[in-house]
Amino acid sequence: MPTTVKPVKLDLARLEAMAESDYYNPYTIFDWPESLGTDRPWMSEDLVTLAGTEEWGKLTREQQLALTRFEAVNFFSLNVHGIRELLSEVVLRIHTKTYADASEFLHHFIGEENEHMWFFGTFCLKYGGKVYPAVPQVGPGRIEGVGDAATELVIFARILIFEELVDYFNARMATDDSLPPIAQEINRVHHQDESRHVAFGRHLFTQLLDQVKESRPEDIPVLANYLETYLEYSVRSLYNPAVYRDAGLDQPLELRRRLLEHPARHAAHNAILNRTRKFLARNGLQVQGASA
Amino acid sequence: MSDDKLTKILTFIHQRNPEVGELNLDDDLIDRRAVDSLAFVEFLYLLEELSGETIDPEEIDVEDFRTLRAIDKRFLHGAAAH
Numbered sequence: 212m213p214t215t216v217k218p219v220k221l222d223l224a225r226l227e228a229m230a231e232s233d234y235y236n237p238y239t240i241f242d243w244p245e246s247l248g249t250d251r252p253w254m255s256e257d258l259v260t261l262a263g264t265e266e267w268g269k270l271t272r273e274q275q276l277a278l279t280r281f282e283a284v285n286f287f288s289l290n291v292h293g294i295r296e297l298l299s300e301v302v303l304r305i306h307t308k309t310y311a312d313a314s315e316f317l318h319h320f321i322g323e324e325n326e327h328m329w330f331f332g333t334f335c336l337k338y339g340g341k342v343y344p345a346v347p348q349v350g351p352g353r354i355e356g357v358g359d360a361a362t363e364l365v366i367f368a369r370i371l372i373f374e375e376l377v378d379y380f381n382a383r384m385a386t387d388d389s390l391p392p393i394a395q396e397i398n399r400v401h402h403q404d405e406s407r408h409v410a411f412g413r414h415l416f417t418q419l420l421d422q423v424k425e426s427r428p429e430d431i432p433v434l435a436n437y438l439e440t441y442l443e444y445s446v447r448s449l450y451n452p453a454v455y456r457d458a459g460l461d462q463p464l465e466l467r468r469r470l471l472e473h474p475a476r477h478a479a480h481n482a483i484l485n486r487t488r489k490f491l492a493r494n495g496l497q498v499q500g501a502s503a
Numbered sequence: 504m505s506d507d508k509l510t511k512i513l514t515f516i517h518q519r520n521p522e523v524g525e526l527n528l529d530d531d532l533i534d535r536r537a538v539d540s541l542a543f544v545e546f547l548y549l550l551e552e553l554s555g556e557t558i559d560p561e562e563i564d565v566e567d568f569r570t571l572r573a574i575d576k577r578f579l580h581g582a583a584a585h
């Protein structure tokens with residue numbers, strides 16, 4: 212890790228205590244039925260990528276239900292891959308000088324994320340027969356031309372953005388009684404763990420941002436732009452042509468494009484990203500006129 | 504590849520990254536920052552549309568995406584007029 216990034220100063224005693232007292236055994240607490248049946252949605256109907264558009268109304272009830280099943284498996288697959296990518300970055304940083312104050316909490320974080328990956332992956336494999344593959348990261352990945360503090364900030368900002376986006380879905384599905392109980396449960400448990408991760412992520416974010424403001428304020432607009440691009444990238448990843456293909460919908464790529472241009476979907480994206488955009492704006496990282 | 508398909512690929516690249524400038528068939532798209540990792544998914548879907556084939560994300564070889572000529576050879580059946 213770059214040595215020019217000063218050690219972060221964090222008091223995480225409260226979050227560490229919560230992680231300890233909320234600890235559970237993921238391998239035993241869930242009740243996994245043999246199968247889920249096809250007569251109810253697996254993903255909240257108002258959260259599927261066709262919600263609010265005329266495309267949804269064009270489907271038969273069977274097609275709508277099939278779509279909720281593949282979208283649920285896709286959403287949980289995105290979780291698996293998102294966690295895989297963010298965990299590797301966190302593992303590289305635990306017990307380094309910069310993150311010494313965070314190491315105790317990061318042990319909880321790493322353990323919990325491994326468990327999240329397990330229950331999301333189990334849902335996908337058991338009921339969907341597969342984890343949808345991730346598209347590999349091809350091309351330069353990191354933000355370029357900025358200082359070390361901004362580079363570190365981007366790592367944790369991406370984690371925070373991913374966690375907040377996912378949490379929008381978890382919070383809704385945790386209490387959606389139309390879903391199979393196991394789908395509600397894994398969303399509920401994840402929502403609970405992630406409230407600690409998000410609180411941690413926001414502390415760390417402001418610490419690293421202060422370092423950027425001190426050392427290289429000229430990086431701020433570059434960061435703001437990068438993070439807005441990342442928000443849009445994240446929300447677009449929900450629209451997977453393979454899902455539409457599996458659900459038997461016509462012309463998946465054209466459908467995806469129509470959905471991404473649809474005003475109802477723009478409104479949905481704004482709702483999904485609202486909390487994160489507000490947080491970024493409060494920290495001086497807003498992009499003028501940004502909307503997904 | 505057909506001029507039409509090439510134009511669509513170049514339009515995508517220039518919309519995403521106006522600073523990249525002129526690109527020849529053998530220019531390295533990754534070194535030139537023509538496509539970065541946040542744009543790659545969309546780039547993949549564009550190639551699926553142009554080729555009419557689905558591309559398995561688990562079978563991706565970066566070298567197939569490195570130049571316009573490589574993309575043509577792998578996904579557009581080498582229809583380039585060169």
Ligand SMILES: [Fe+2]
Pocket residue numbers: 294323324327401405
């Ligand atoms: Fe998680």
Ligand SMILES: [Fe+2]
Pocket residue numbers: 324374404405408
């Ligand atoms: Fe998390």
